[in-house]
Amino acid sequence: MSVMALAKALGITLRHFFSKPVTIPYPDAPVPLKPRFHGRHVLTRHPDGLEKCIGCSLCAAACPAYAIYVEPAENDPENPVSPGERYAKVYEINMLRCIFCGNCEEACPTGAIVLGYEFELADYRYADFVYTKADLLVDTVGSKPQRREAERLGKPVKLGFQVPYVREALEGVKYE
Ligand code: SF4
Ligand code: SF4
Secondary structure (H helix, E strand, O other): OOHHHHHHHHHHHHHHHOOOOOOOOOOOOOOEEEOOOOOEEEEEOOOOEOOOOOOOOOOHHHHHOOOOEEEEEEEEOOOOOOOOEEEEEEEEEEEEOOOOOOOOHHOOOOOOEEEEEOOOOOOHHHHHHEEEHHEEEEEOOOOOOHHHHHHHHOOOOOEEEEOOOHHHHHHHOOOO
């Protein structure tokens, strides 16, 4: 090895020696995520509060992992849940089956189901991986274990990531 090559290699070593470490002390410090990150699904609402989901089941049909279960019901014209004729009476996603491919988001005609940023879904019991409407609607912050922990401590849900941007589809979702 020539002296020049040795000096060049040493230069690279020294440059990295003095550069800032890229390690993030997660979970004490939040991790930055990319804009197109696929995390836990969110069921969004219209600005007037009505649910965007119309219970059409196209997302379930598009899901390659058979992770989605939708049970539609007719809207009460006096007190509609969604702007359509029907709404999703039951909407469930089995997170153990989901491969976070985003097909459901692509298939949805109303932009109701979108993949958000939450990724801390680890849990203990099979049943706790089935997320219902109550767990998915846009007002709900945090996965089931995160919300359980927050309730136990009497503190707000602590998310392990930061998102300095909000995707258009997720407008209205507040990440703190
Ligand atoms: S992200 Fe993919 S696997 Fe997961 S529920 Fe949607 S379509 Fe199914
Ligand atoms: S989330 Fe979208 S595709 Fe799925 S049932 Fe609701 S409206 Fe249809």
